[in-house]
Amino acid sequence: MAVRAIRGATQLEVDEREHLLERSAELVKAVLEANDLDREDLISILFTVTPDLHSEFPAVAGRQIGLTDVPLMCMQEIDVPHALPRVVRMMVHAESPRSREKIQHVYLHGAVALRPDLTGAQ
Template identity: 35%
Template structure:
């Protein structure tokens, strides 16, 4: 079964290093918390708000050699008035036997406000 594992984080500014490092931190946490192996990943979608364009956040995944063949796509989040600025969202599509309620979604930094109902203590 393919499940979506999602997460989000924020950056303080539109800076190449911060974008890549924050994305790497988020993805590493998603991988660790959900025991994700690259061979089981169908694809990864990464979206950013309109105020992020200094670098592709997908560059963070290229730091993991075992993820070399995982398809990754970056896209712009729709620009909704009042939405969280400087936000990076990730959706990993992974083959897993886990039940939907057993997936651990990760929200870091200011992104914790997006889905407080999914934050696990």
């Protein structure tokens, strides 16, 4: 079985802890569902946040939805002046029988603007 990297992102309305946890959990669940993945398929998840987000670690949302034995790590994005604000990004590393072309990357809420080529928002 191949190891695949799956991208995802979501944009928050405000930097509030519960909102960040809700959107982060929504993103993780959406990526797992879109790619028919179970917890056992996961190798690791890397989360990044834009510098304007600091109310909580997105990995906490992963733990809250049961990813207690999956390595999770949070980092801060580069502070680029024209970057989309209040964005949580993630890269999931997972074992999957899907070909690279069949992997579904997930962009939610305002983050669809980051990759309109992958979201049909062109």
